[in-house]
Amino acid sequence: MAGSTRETILTGDRPTGPLHLGHYVGSLRNRVRLQDDHDQTILIADLQALTDHSGRAADVQEAILQVALDYLSVGIDPAKTTIALQSAIPELSELTVLYLNLVTVARLERNPTVRAETDLRGFRRDIPAGFLVYPVSQAADITGHRATLVPVGDDQLPMIEQTNEIVRRIAHLAGRPVLAECRALLSDTPRLPGTDGRKASKSLGNAISLSATADEVRAKVQSMFTDPGHVRASDPGKVEGNVVFAYLEAFDPDRDGVAELAARYRRGGLGDVALKRRLADVLDALIAPIRARRAELARDAASVLDVVTAGTARARSVAAGVLDDVREVFSLARRGPARRP
Numbered sequence: 001m002a003g004s005t006r007e008t009i010l011t012g013d014r015p016t017g018p019l020h021l022g023h024y025v026g027s028l029r030n031r032v033r034l035q036d037d038h039d040q041t042i043l044i045a046d047l048q049a050l051t052d053h054s055g056r057a058a059d060v061q062e063a064i065l066q067v068a069l070d071y072l073s074v075g076i077d078p079a080k081t082t083i084a085l086q087s088a089i090p091e092l093s094e095l096t097v098l099y100l101n102l103v104t105v106a107r108l109e110r111n112p113t114v115r116a117e118t119d120l121r122g123f124r125r126d127i128p129a130g131f132l133v134y135p136v137s138q139a140a141d142i143t144g145h146r147a148t149l150v151p152v153g154d155d156q157l158p159m160i161e162q163t164n165e166i167v168r169r170i171a172h173l174a175g176r177p178v179l180a181e182c183r184a185l186l187s188d189t190p191r192l193p194g195t196d197g198r199k200a201s202k203s204l205g206n207a208i209s210l211s212a213t214a215d216e217v218r219a220k221v222q223s224m225f226t227d228p229g230h231v232r233a234s235d236p237g238k239v240e241g242n243v244v245f246a247y248l249e250a251f252d253p254d255r256d257g258v259a260e261l262a263a264r265y266r267r268g269g270l271g272d273v274a275l276k277r278r279l280a281d282v283l284d285a286l287i288a289p290i291r292a293r294r295a296e297l298a299r300d301a302a303s304v305l306d307v308v309t310a311g312t313a314r315a316r317s318v319a320a321g322v323l324d325d326v327r328e329v330f331s332l333a334r335r336g337p338a339r340r341p
């Protein structure tokens with residue numbers, strides 16, 4: 001928008017399956033708020049998903065529609081937010097290739113996010129090269145959308161730092177600023193644990209997906225970890241580290257009610273069954289309207305994919321401009337506006 005002071009936001013998700021309640025509190029809810037006064041793009045990062053899911057490429061492609069449905073059913077409005085597909089923006093891949101010349105393997109191996117994820121997956125010298133360099137591809141995503149604000153969890157802070165290093169190296173090569181630096185917008189909600197208290201993940205089956213049925217929600221709540229020392233309802237129980245309370249804190253709009261329950265639980269006299277019933281009701285009240293909108297939208301999948309195609313075309317024209325600017329820094333000819341795929 002001409003003369004606009006709205007900041008440009010980029011966020012993204014790897015499409016590896018349907019999104020869950022952790023995504024909802026950690027990012028989706030924020031995105032719905034941010035879309036009103038920012039130019040927001042959400043990138044479905046399917047190429048990034050392939051960096052550690054190359055053996056399940058068909059699942060990744062299938063998840064694209066699921067994730068797009070998740071966005072629209074929680075209230076992401078395509079009139080306000082651009083939803084784009086990473087693999088359909090080849091300019092981002094070309095930017096990645098150029099940026100790779102500015103980053104050392106040592107620097108990538110020192111990236112704390114890459115280190116943590118490498119340990120988690122047990123990679124050693126067998127690490128896929130694409131996985132090692134995905135921070136560079138993420139830098140291409142961010143700069144390729146001219147984003148200055150990136151809402152992320154604190155685990156992604158090293159990505160922002162690495163992006164800004166690339167931005168500064170490009171400026172140094174060019175002798176003038178070419179790309180804007182970005183900053184993180186950290187969410188203030190604590191990370192939502194999985195139902196077993198570990199990190200929520202699709203592969204552990206300990207997350208509650210936004211597309212869960214009412215029965216699935218109840219079953220997942222039933223299986224939640226509470227306090228192993230709280231055997232009888234009359235026993236005093238622990239609230240800290242208790243997964244049911246973590247979810248109530250995150251989702252129950254009745255704050256005073258939660259505080260009261262916590263006090264009763266600590267004193268003794270509140271059983272897990274009653275506590276879980278309350279949580280199941282709270283979660284179902286949240287998910288039911290999302291589920292209804294999702295069912296409605298899913299009847300016309302082609303329209304959902306059209307939203308992604310239109311968003312991708314918009315994002316692509318921005319990326320083409322950025323690519324031209326960066327090609328010039330490397331003494332390559334500008335290529336002009338994005339050609340139709």
Ligand code: TRP
Binds near residue numbers: 010012013045138
């Ligand atoms: N790495 C992010 C994640 O795993 C996903 C992502 C891809 C992203 N590209 C991005 C996030 C650009 C922010 C900006 O959640």
